[in-house]
Amino acid sequence: xxLFKKVLYPTDFSELAEVSKNYVIKLREAGAEEVVLLHxxxxxxxxxxxxxxxxxxxxxTIYAHLPEIEKEIIKRHEELMNEIESELREKGFKVDxxxxxxxxxxxxxxxxxxxxxxxxxxxYHGKGLLERILEMGSTAKAVIRKAKCPxxxxxxxxxxx
Amino acid sequence: xxLFKKVLYPTDFSELAEVSKNYVIKLREAGAEEVVLLHxxxxxxxxxxxxxxxxxxxxxTIYAHLPEIEKEIIKRHEELMNEIESELREKGFKVDxxxxxxxxxxxxxxxxxxxxxxxxxxxYHGKGLLERILEMGSTAKAVIRKAKCPxxxxxxxxxxx
Numbered sequence: 001x002x003l004f005k006k007v008l009y010p011t012d013f014s015e016l017a018e019v020s021k022n023y024v025i026k027l028r029e030a031g032a033e034e035v036v037l038l039h040x041x042x043x044x045x046x047x048x049x050x051x052x053x054x055x056x057x058x059x060x061t062i063y064a065h066l067p068e069i070e071k072e073i074i075k076r077h078e079e080l081m082n083e084i085e086s087e088l089r090e091k092g093f094k095v096d097x098x099x100x101x102x103x104x105x106x107x108x109x110x111x112x113x114x115x116x117x118x119x120x121x122x123x124y125h126g127k128g129l130l131e132r133i134l135e136m137g138s139t140a141k142a143v144i145r146k147a148k149c150p151x152x153x154x155x156x157x158x159x160x161x
Numbered sequence: 162x163x164l165f166k167k168v169l170y171p172t173d174f175s176e177l178a179e180v181s182k183n184y185v186i187k188l189r190e191a192g193a194e195e196v197v198l199l200h201x202x203x204x205x206x207x208x209x210x211x212x213x214x215x216x217x218x219x220x221x222t223i224y225a226h227l228p229e230i231e232k233e234i235i236k237r238h239e240e241l242m243n244e245i246e247s248e249l250r251e252k253g254f255k256v257d258x259x260x261x262x263x264x265x266x267x268x269x270x271x272x273x274x275x276x277x278x279x280x281x282x283x284x285y286h287g288k289g290l291l292e293r294i295l296e297m298g299s300t301a302k303a304v305i306r307k308a309k310c311p312x313x314x315x316x317x318x319x320x321x322x
Contacts, residue, residue, distance in 0.1 A: 003188065030164060151314040153312040
């Protein structure tokens with residue numbers, strides 16, 4: 001059985017997530033067959049006064065209640081997901097797309113367990129003082145701490161070698 | 162070029178390091194060819210009053226200055242390293258054994274850069290409150306933060322699937 005058959009790739013569409021994607025693609029050589037492609041939208045991106053707990057809602061439910069302009073946010077995220085899906089399919093992966101509203105670190109850990117993945121590939125902003133002050137990378141840190149499966153922590157630099 | 166051609170496997174001979182070793186071995190399937198097998202002995206394990214900075218010393222230098230009983234510590238560590246080396250060679254790996262005295266997190270990051278490895282495989286004690294209070298896993302945390310290469314963070318449970 002390949003070690004990394006099913007990979008969870010959470011993306012926030014950042015440059016660092018792009019670097020992580022290169023590693024996901026390289027894992028194809030290591031026997032990876034399926035990618036769970038996850039994007040988590042934070043509820044604060046929407047005006048949702050009518051919900052007590054927006055974390056508990058799925059994207060379709062939220063979508064139905066959004067003003068047109070905020071529907072565009074979801075549509076744009078879906079387009080970005082579709083682009084990545086196409087690229088991963090071209091590389092030979094089966095892709096399971098998951099778009100949810102919630103807290104990124106909680107959702108990443110939850111989806112990893114629900115989908116029973118073998119590894120999570122996640123980018124980590126390591127070094128800069130500013131980044132540490134701003135608590136960037138805290139999603140990665142929380143995922144590393146809470147995940148039950150192995151986590152491949154990717155740094156900014158992608159070395160093809 | 163395989164993604165994980167050269168792997169750094171730091172071990173403290175713990176149960177968790179044993180789990181990490183299973184992942185190192187599985188990386189053979191992912192094209193890994195060479196393992197840098199590293200054990201870092203903390204200078205506090207020795208009585209070395211004659212040195213101002215034991216971190217700067219190599220094992221051979223320290224060895225020459227140790228009382229017999231402490232030489233046994235190094236010998237025992239070397240034996241454990243040899244056992245792991247044999248096992249990895251049997252699995253088809255080229256093995257580069259490194260035994261140093263110093264601060265584990267600093268040495269792991271330094272050796273990773275010096276040996277130009279593609280990935281560090283390290284165990285991480287994640288969840289327990291006690292473990293967090295005792296700062297276990299802090300070596301892994303520091304390595305994740307400081308390493309320039311990707312880090313495969315292994316959790317206690319090894320799922321062969």
